[in-house]
Amino acid sequence: MAGGQVPETDSLALVALYDSTDGAGWIVNTNWLQPGQPVSTWYGITVGNDSVAEIELADNNLKGVIPPQIGDLGRLYNLILYSNQLTGSIPVEICNLSNLETLSLYDNGLTGSIPSEISNLTNLEYLILDYNQLTGPIPAEIGNLTSLKALYLFNNQLTDSIPPEIGNMSSLVYFELDDNELTGPIPPEIGNLTGLRNISLNNNQLEGPIPHEIGNLVELEYLHLQDNRLGDSIPHEIGNISSLKYVRLHRNQLTGSIPAGFGGMQDLTNLLLSDNKLSGPVPEDIKNIPSYCQFDIYNNYFTFSDLVPITGIAAATFSYSPQLDVAVSPRRVDKSTGDDLQIDISDYAVPEITAADNLYKWWLDDDSITPYSASPVLELTGLSDADSGFYHCSMINSDFPDLTLYTDPVHLVIDAPVDITLNPDSVDENITPGYVVGTLSADDPDQQSGHTFALIEGDGNNDLDNYLFIIDGTDLIINDSPDYEMKPEFHIYVRATDEDFKTFDKALFVYVRDLVETGMEDIGLNNIKIYPNPACNMIHIQLPAGAAHCIIELCDINGKTLYREERGGAGEIDISDYPAGIYYMRIIYNKQTVTRKIIKK
Numbered sequence: 327m328a329g330g331q332v333p334e335t336d337s338l339a340l341v342a343l344y345d346s347t348d349g350a351g352w353i354v355n356t357n358w359l360q361p362g363q364p365v366s367t368w369y370g371i372t373v374g375n376d377s378v379a380e381i382e383l384a385d386n387n388l389k390g391v392i393p394p395q396i397g398d399l400g401r402l403y404n405l406i407l408y409s410n411q412l413t414g415s416i417p418v419e420i421c422n423l424s425n426l427e428t429l430s431l432y433d434n435g436l437t438g439s440i441p442s443e444i445s446n447l448t449n450l451e452y453l454i455l456d457y458n459q460l461t462g463p464i465p466a467e468i469g470n471l472t473s474l475k476a477l478y479l480f481n482n483q484l485t486d487s488i489p490p491e492i493g494n495m496s497s498l499v500y501f502e503l504d505d506n507e508l509t510g511p512i513p514p515e516i517g518n519l520t521g522l523r524n525i526s527l528n529n530n531q532l533e534g535p536i537p538h539e540i541g542n543l544v545e546l547e548y549l550h551l552q553d554n555r556l557g558d559s560i561p562h563e564i565g566n567i568s569s570l571k572y573v574r575l576h577r578n579q580l581t582g583s584i585p586a587g588f589g590g591m592q593d594l595t596n597l598l599l600s601d602n603k604l605s606g607p608v609p610e611d612i613k614n615i616p617s618y619c620q621f622d623i624y625n626n627y628f629t630f631s632d633l634v635p636i637t638g639i640a641a642a643t644f645s646y647s648p649q650l651d652v653a654v655s656p657r658r659v660d661k662s663t664g665d666d667l668q669i670d671i672s673d674y675a676v677p678e679i680t681a682a683d684n685l686y687k688w689w690l691d692d693d694s695i696t697p698y699s700a701s702p703v704l705e706l707t708g709l710s711d712a713d714s715g716f717y718h719c720s721m722i723n724s725d726f727p728d729l730t731l732y733t734d735p736v737h738l739v740i741d742a743p744v745d746i747t748l749n750p751d752s753v754d755e756n757i758t759p760g761y762v763v764g765t766l767s768a769d770d771p772d773q774q775s776g777h778t779f780a781l782i783e784g785d786g787n788n789d790l791d792n793y794l795f796i797i798d799g800t801d802l803i804i805n806d807s808p809d810y811e812m813k814p815e816f817h818i819y820v821r822a823t824d825e826d827f828k829t830f831d832k833a834l835f836v837y838v839r840d841l842v843e844t845g846m847e848d849i850g851l852n853n854i855k856i857y858p859n860p861a862c863n864m865i866h867i868q869l870p871a872g873a874a875h876c877i878i879e880l881c882d883i884n885g886k887t888l889y890r891e892e893r894g895g896a897g898e899i900d901i902s903d904y905p906a907g908i909y910y911m912r913i914i915y916n917k918q919t920v921t922r923k924i925i926k927k
Contacts, residue, residue: 331364331365331366331376332365332366332373332376332377332378333376333377335398335399335400336365336377336378336398336399337365338395338398339378339393339395339396339397339398339399340358340365340368340371340378340381341359342393342395342396343381343392343393343395343396344358344359345393346390346391346392346393347388347389347390347391347392347410347412348387348388348389348390351387351389352383352386352387352388353385353386353387354369354370354386355369356368356369357369365378369383370382370383370386372404374401374403375401377399377400377401377402378399378401378402379401379402379403379404380402380403380404380405380406381399381402381404381405381406381407382404382406383406383407383410384406384407384408384409384410384430385408385409385410386410387410387411388407388410388411388412389410389411389412389413390412390413390414391412391413391414391415391417392407392412392414392416392417392420392431393417394417394418394419395419396417396419396420396423397417397418397419397420397421397422397423398419398422399423400422400423400424400425401425402423402425402426403425403426403427403428404426404427404428404430405420405423405426405428405429405430405431406428406430407430407431407434408430408431408432408433408434408454409432409433409434410433410434411434411435412431412434412435412436413434413435413436413437414436414437414438415436415437415438415439416431416436416438416440416441416455416460418441418443420441421441421443421444421445421446421447422446423447424446424447424448424449425449426447426449426450427449427450427451427452428450428451428452428454429447429450429452429453429454429455430452430454431454431455431458432454432455432456432457432458432478433456433457433458434457434458435458435459436455436458436459436460437458437459437460437461438460438461438462439460439461439462439463439465440455440460440462440464440465440468440479440484441465442465442466442467443467444465444467444468444471445465445467445468445469445470445471447471448470448471448472448473449473450471450473450474451473451474451475451476451497452474452475452476452478453471453474453476453477453478453479454476454478455478455479455482456478456479456480456481456482456502457480457481457482458481458482459482459483460479460482460483460484461482461483461484461485462484462485462486463484463485463486463487463489464479464484464486464488464489464503464508465489466489466490466491467491468489468491468492468495469489469491469492469493469494469495470491470494471495472494472495472496472497473497474495474497474498475497475498475499475500476498476499476500476502477492477495477498477500477501477502477503478500478502479502479503479506480502480503480504480505480506480526481504481505481506482505482506483506483507484503484506484507484508485506485507485508485509486508486509486510487508487509487510487511487513488503488508488510488512488513488527488532489513490513490514490515491515492513492515492516492519493513493515493516493517493518493519494515494518495519496518496519496521497521498519498521498522499521499522499523499524500522500523500524501516501519501522501524501525501526501527502524502525502526503526503527503530504526504527504528504529504530504550505528505529505530506529506530507530507531508527508530508531508532509530509531509532509533510532510533510534511532511533511534511535511537512527512532512534512536512537512551512556513537514537514538514539515539516537516539516540516543517537517538517539517540517541517542517543518539518542519543520542520543520544520545521545522543522545522546523545523546523547523548524546524547524548524550525540525543525546525548525549525550525551526548526550527550527551527554528550528551528552528553528554528574529552529553529554530553530554531554531555532551532554532555532556533554533555533556533557534556534557534558535556535557535558535559535561536551536556536558536560536561536564536575536580537561538561538563539563540561540563540564540567541561541562541563541564541566541567542563543567544566544567544568544569545569546567546569546570547569547570547571547572547593548570548571548572549564549567549570549572549573549574549575550572550574551574551575551578552574552575552576552577552578552598553576553577553578554577554578555578555579556575556578556579556580557578557579557580557581558580558581558582559580559581559582559583559585560575560580560582560584560585560599560604561585562585562586562587564585564587565585565586565587565588565590566587567591568590568591568592569591569593570591570593570594571591571593571594571595571596572595572596573588573594573596573597573598573599574596574598575598575599575602576598576599576600576601576602576622577600577601577602578601578602579602579603580599580602580603580604581602581603581604581605582604582605582606583604583605583606583607583608583609584599584604584606584608584609584612584623585609586609586611587609587611588609588611588612588615589609589610589611589612589613589614589615590611590614591615592616593616594615594616594619595616595618595619595620596619596620597612597615597619597620597621597622598620598621598622599622599623599626600622600623600624600625600626600645601624601625601626602625602626603626603627603650604623604626604627604628605626605627605628605629605632605677606628606632606677607631607632607634607635608623608628608632608633608635608636609635610635610636612636612639613635613636613638613639613640615639615641616641617640617641617642618642619641619642619643620641620642620643620645621639621641621643621644621645622643622645623645623646624645624646624647624648624649625648625649625650626649626650627649627650627652627653627677628646628649629649629652629675629677629678629679629681629721629731630679630681630684630721630723630725630726630729630731631677631678631679631680631681632677632678633646633681633725633726633729634681634682634725637725637726646726646728646729647726647728647729647730648729648730649729649731651718651732651733651734652675652676652677652679652731652732652733652734653675653676653677653733653734654671654674654675654676654733654734654735654736655674655676656674656736657734657735657736657737658736658737658739659736659737659738659739660739660742660744660830661709661738661739661740662709662740662741662771662772663709663710663711663740663741663772664708664709664710665709666705666706666707666708666709667704667705667706667707667709667713667738668703668704668705668706669703669704669717669736670702670703671686671702671703671704671719671733672702674733674736675733679702679721679731680702681723683723683724683725684700684702684721684722684723685698685699685700685721685722685723686698686699686700686701686702686719686720686721687699687719687720687721688704688717688718688719689717689718689719689720690713690715690716690717691715691716698722702719704717704719709738709740710740711740711741713738713740714738714739714740715737715738716735716736716737716738717735717736717737717738718732718733718734718735718736719732719733720732720733721733739828741770741771741772741773741824741826741828742770742824742826742828742829742830743768743769743770743773743777743822743823743824743828743829743830744769744770744771744830745768745769745830745832746766746767746768746769746779746820746822746830746832746834747766747767747768747769748763748764748765748766748802748820748834748836749764749765749767750763750764751763751764751834751835751836751837752836752837752838752839753804753808753836753837753838753839754838754839754841755808755809755810755811755838755839755840755841756807756808756809756841756919757804757807757808758807759804759805759806759807760803760804760805761803761804762801762802762803763795763802763803763804763836764801764802765800765801765802766779766797766800766801766802766820766822767800768822768824768830770822770824772824773824773825776824776825777800777822777823777824778822778823779797779800779820779821779822779823780797780820780821780823781795781796781797781818781819781820781821782819782820782821782831783819784819784831784833787817788817788818788819788833789817789818789819789833790816790817791816791817791818791836792818792819794806794816795816795818795836797820802818802836804816804836808838809838809910809912809919809921810838810839810840810841811840811910811921811922811923812881812910812912812921813838813883814837814838814840815835815836815837815838816835816836816838817833817834817835818833818834818835818836819831819832819833819834820832820833820834854867854868854869854913854920854922855867855868856868856911856922856924859922859924859925860924860925860926860927861901861924861925861926861927862902862926862927863900863901863902864898864899864900864901864902865898865899865901865911865924866896866897866898867896867897867898867899867911868896869893869896869913875892876892876893876913876914877890877891877892877912877913877914878890878891878892878893878897878899878911878912878913879911879912879914880899880901880909880910880911880924881909881910881911881912882907882909882910883907883908883909883910888904888909901924901926904926905926906926906927907925907926908923908924908925908926909923909924909925909926910922910923910924911924
């Protein structure tokens with residue numbers, strides 16, 4: 327075709343683009359739709375081989391939607407419409423552009439999901455959709471884009487997990503999904519992308535460990551994983567990536583120690599590890615990081631002894647203060663009036679805290695009670711009620727002058743209850759609700775009786791069965807009929823309070839005694855058949871002929887009834903909608919019960 331003309335389908339697709347994006351209001355629309363002006367002269371259009379090869383209308387005030395006719399431009403190589411005011415969804419017809427190499431739609435107002443048909447764009451090298459309002463998951467089919475070099479999806483509202491199929495994108499160099507709402511783990515298949523230079527997954531809700539396979543990415547320069555919920559330790563394999571320049575892992579839930587290897591990264595500019603749960607000695611090789619590097623480790627659990635290996639580090643910015651409080655054990659000390667007390671904080675502290683030049687100061691509640699000294703020991707004699715309270719220790723060290731460490735408090739309690747006993751602590755199965763299990767008593771150095779008891783909230787496990795019990799005076803009463811086969815023990819959390827309103831809390835166990843249940847043999851109910859077990863979908867039940875009117879119940883592990891019916895003979899129960907786990911089936915006949923454990927796969 328002469329004069330820069332193109333096929334009619336191409337012309338009509340461009341007219342549709344003009345009409346649907348307010349072409350008359352574009353900043354530049356030179357020669358568009360002008361009589362006698364060939365398409366090749368239209369602003370932003372490149373023609374090649376008598377077809378439209380490129381549309382480049384970035385930052386040109388396009389308003390409206392991308393028309394579906396865009397998919398008729400069969401020889402289009404580059405579609406560049408970034409920094410406009412485009413709205414609506416990405417038309418699935420774009421995925422017909424099998425020759426497309428660049429799709430750049432960033433900085434618009436596009437909504438909806440990324441079409442799964444994008445897998446058809448097998449020649450695509452640059453997919454740039456950042457700064458939009460895209461929602462939904464990243465389609466697994468994106469893994470078919472094996473020619474893709476850059477995947478920019480940041481600053482959207484994408485959800486769900488990162489598909490493991492990204493490990494098939496063997497040409498990928500830039501992988502940026504930050505500032506979305508992605509969840510789940512970082513797939514280990516990311517380690518297949520050995521040409522990656524940039525991983526930016528920050529500002530999401532990712533969980534789980536950083537995969538060890540990241541150590542395979544020997545050309546990686548940018549590792550941005552900050553502001554997620556990543557846990558576990560930093561993989562030591564990261565220390566093998568000598569090309570790293572920016573390592574940003576701050577504001578996660580990482581634990582363990584810092585691995586060795588960062589000191590060998592000669593271009594390292596950022597090593598940001600703050601706001602995690604890291605602890606342990608800092609590797610000495612970190613003293614070798616470049617002098618211009620920013621190294622942040624504040625808001626972790628590092629102590630002065632952990633920092634000693636990097637004394638004198640020459641990093642341009644080394645931020646190590648504050649640190650989280652030093653854990654201690656035990657957290658409570660019980661004493662009687664007149665006793666003496668000695669607390670050596672180096673023994674109470676869970677991590678190692680001693681270091682040369684440490685100085686220690688002791689506090690009672692918010693008041694300092696000793697000056698700074700080289701001794702980590704607090705000694706009190708002739709204790710009285712006035713000494714009760716919360717003691718903690720602060721520590722300083724001249725090698726790290728910006729940091730003051732504080733321990734968790736140790737609660738000193740004078741003349742309070744020190745133990746709670748339930749006697750007896752077991753009960754027969756099948757007893758009626760309202761039964762008194764046993765009597766509660768408190769061990770107290772200055773009060774032999776008269777304590778009050780209450781069920782209180784615990785940690786979610788040690789108070790799991792509080793709701794099944796009440797306390798009447800010193801009597802613990804069960805409001806359930808326990809079944810050993812369903813629940814052989816109960817967990818309760820109890821507080822004892824003395825007449826001075828001092829308290830002691832303790833987790834108690836109530837054990838259920840297994841009884842030999844009789845009365846079922848005459849109908850052979852102990853020979854029932856339940857199969858398959860474990861099961862996925864249907865459970866088949868075969869009852870003996872004599873069991874004409876049995877009640878069948880299916881209960882969860884906490885005793886909640888999920889299914890109940892009366893039947894005899896054979897039947898089945900559909901468990902396909904129940905989550906995997908342990909359940910119990912009860913067969914009740916003539917006030918007698920047989921219980922069987924059921925495993926749902």
